[in-house]
Amino acid sequence: MGYTSNHTERREEICALFTASFTESEGIGEGKLIGHLVADIFDTVAEEDLFAVSALDQGAVVASILFTRMGYEEEGRSVFLLSPVAVATEHQGKGIGQALLRHGLNSLKEGGVDVVLTYGDINFYSKVGFAQISESEAAAPMPLSYPHGWLGQSLSAATLEPLRGPSTCVPAFRNPDLW
Ligand SMILES: CC(C)(COP(=O)(O)OP(=O)(O)OC[C@H]1O[C@@H](n2cnc3c(N)ncnc32)[C@H](O)[C@@H]1OP(=O)(O)O)[C@@H](O)C(=O)NCCC(=O)NCCS
Numbered sequence: 591m592g593y594t595s596n597h598t599e600r601r602e603e604i605c606a607l608f609t610a611s612f613t614e615s616e617g618i619g620e621g622k623l624i625g626h627l628v629a630d631i632f633d634t635v636a637e638e639d640l641f642a643v644s645a646l647d648q649g650a651v652v653a654s655i656l657f658t659r660m661g662y663e664e665e666g667r668s669v670f671l672l673s674p675v676a677v678a679t680e681h682q683g684k685g686i687g688q689a690l691l692r693h694g695l696n697s698l699k700e701g702g703v704d705v706v707l708t709y710g711d712i713n714f715y716s717k718v719g720f721a722q723i724s725e726s727e728a729a730a731p732m733p734l735s736y737p738h739g740w741l742g743q744s745l746s747a748a749t750l751e752p753l754r755g756p757s758t759c760v761p762a763f764r765n766p767d768l769w
Pocket of ligand 1 (some may be wrong): 611612615675676677678681682683684685686687688689709710711713714717
């Protein structure tokens with residue numbers, strides 16, 4: 591399994607992967623929602639605020655994860671949001687998702703990112719270092735319909751100290767249907 595962070599040349603392949611994987615697991619509406627989200631992120635987020643990494647099998651993208659910068663008004667630490675995450679349906683359950691996440695988190699750490707937050711199932715994300723956090727530890731950028739899914743980890747310290755101030759996400763995520 592190889593990895594690439596080249597999302598410019600792989601744009602259509604990555605968008606198609608997210609649409610197909612979420613359509614299979616959660617239905618056509620969710621597939622479209624996440625496919626459009628990823629296209630919107632690629633179209634609107636500045637290079638320095640986006641990190642996308644994909645796993646390759648025989649030259650084809652089989653899994654992708656995106657990280658986009660968050661802003662915490664009173665914070666000196668750099669914070670990224672991990673979302674979305676998808677593994678091609680036929681490749682799920684083989685450890686590819688966890689391996690890709692470890693690779694991506696390691697690259698962010700080497701790039702000086704201090705904290706990564708995400709919103710999802712703790713049963714999966716706890717395998718790669720995430721823990722549940724409260725909104726007093728890190729304000730969410732949008733109202734959360736499932737607060738138990740708000741997760742975080744520090745890449746630079748043993749424990750995640752609370753993040754100060756209200757938060758912002760990139761405009762592509764300012765859609766209540768995603769939260
Ligand atoms: C969720 C997903 C990214 C996991 O990737 P994967 O490569 O299949 O997962 P791995 O093989 O690395 O890890 C499997 C482990 O995670 C758990 N897991 C996998 N998918 C899970 C899910 N949707 N919810 C909770 N746990 C999950 C499994 O129980 C398994 O645990 P085990 O190793 O103790 O048996 C992948 O299944 C996927 O793309 N699903 C559809 C899209 C999606 O739901 N994305 C995440 C949104 S938050």
